[in-house]
Amino acid sequence: MSGVKQFKTGDVLDRAMAVFWRRGYQATSIQDLIEATGINRGSLYATFGDKQRLFLAVLDHYMEQVGKPMLAELNEPNPRRAIERLFAAIIRRNSDPAWPRGCLATNTALECPGAGDEINRKIAANLGQIESAIYRVLRRAQTDGSLEPNQDARSLARYFLGVAQGLNVVNKAFADPAILQDIVETSMSVWKAPQAEGVKRTARSGPTV
Amino acid sequence: MSGVKQFKTGDVLDRAMAVFWRRGYQATSIQDLIEATGINRGSLYATFGDKQRLFLAVLDHYMEQVGKPMLAELNEPNPRRAIERLFAAIIRRNSDPAWPRGCLATNTALECPGAGDEINRKIAANLGQIESAIYRVLRRAQTDGSLEPNQDARSLARYFLGVAQGLNVVNKAFADPAILQDIVETSMSVWKAPQAEGVKRTARSGPTV
DNA sequence: ATAATTCTGGAACGATCAGTCAAGGAATCG
């Protein structure tokens, strides 16, 4: 049977992603991928090239299918809630039994140079994009007056990026969403709203509550 | 040549640790270990058992040689400075060209189940010990009055653990101590000292500067 | 219908994997 492709590239990438995600780059064999995707050895090589090329394609697929929707949480108009929603999405994903725990990119980043330079470059670029996306939200927060302008937005963006990565690590050891929630809530307390002197939100001052 | 052992176990563990650390568990072959340690295949198996057993021994060695000195930084009397010194030690080691970047335990934790249950259990236990050590420092801080007693010490300990792990991840992608320093400084701002009402430190109040 | 095209399936490649084992040599003990 042949003459026309028997599979959709997206489906194959979906399944290959699941395998790489669950077992890691090194530990995943071509045989694993063949069995998981259902396509043949020859087709796999003809379509994607060697293992590293396939993995690069999987990484792109991951960032598109998994990373992009998470970053989309940052579109939430309220900047602080945007960050919170990003964290919530990370926790949700880490707790979703339908997918492996942790982040494929984070896992790969720590899997040492074994993966190859091109892979590590792509992952570093991805982390950079996340930091930039967070940074833009923070700047927005500073201009709209919900974040203290004196706080260094770049440092803060790096910090939130670090916390997000830490979540992925901690979750690998302790598969407990409550722990992640603790970490997130604590981490958000670095967020300082401007002094309430020229505050615009409510005319009345005095103790809230 | 033989009859008596030709090598010191500690030396072998040192070198095996370096290889595992640099390349990861899966990517390290027995052949790599033989070449790095200088001892023979048979001796290696006779002394340490199989690859997983050897790695478990390496992990113990790592926690003793690397982890313990870092946790010792927490003995600093001033609790807040104790945490800061732990972070400083992490940054220092991540920037020391003499050793691979990142943390062997963290790397392994993310290398997926490929390593085996016993390994993952040991790493989870290690993370738990770190959290506990941090927790004790925070409790000490609350009793000596340098940390707001209302802050949940357990959550805070988990948080600092998460930040520490995040450092190891971020450093893999961006080998820049300044970035890690940014993250640490920002993360410390969650530390809230008690209200200065019944303050004991200085009798005089008024603006410090 | 015939030719050209394209994908599939599986055999096969050399290399490398983790792990085993028997032979041999040096130190120790009597």
Next chain:
DNA sequence: CGATTCCTTGACTGATCGTTCCAGAATTAT
């Protein structure tokens, strides 16, 4: 000095690794 004990050595095993390749079948174009 002889027997014993222990370690070292390197060849070896079967399995699996990533990768290549080709014959065959099904589709498309002519």
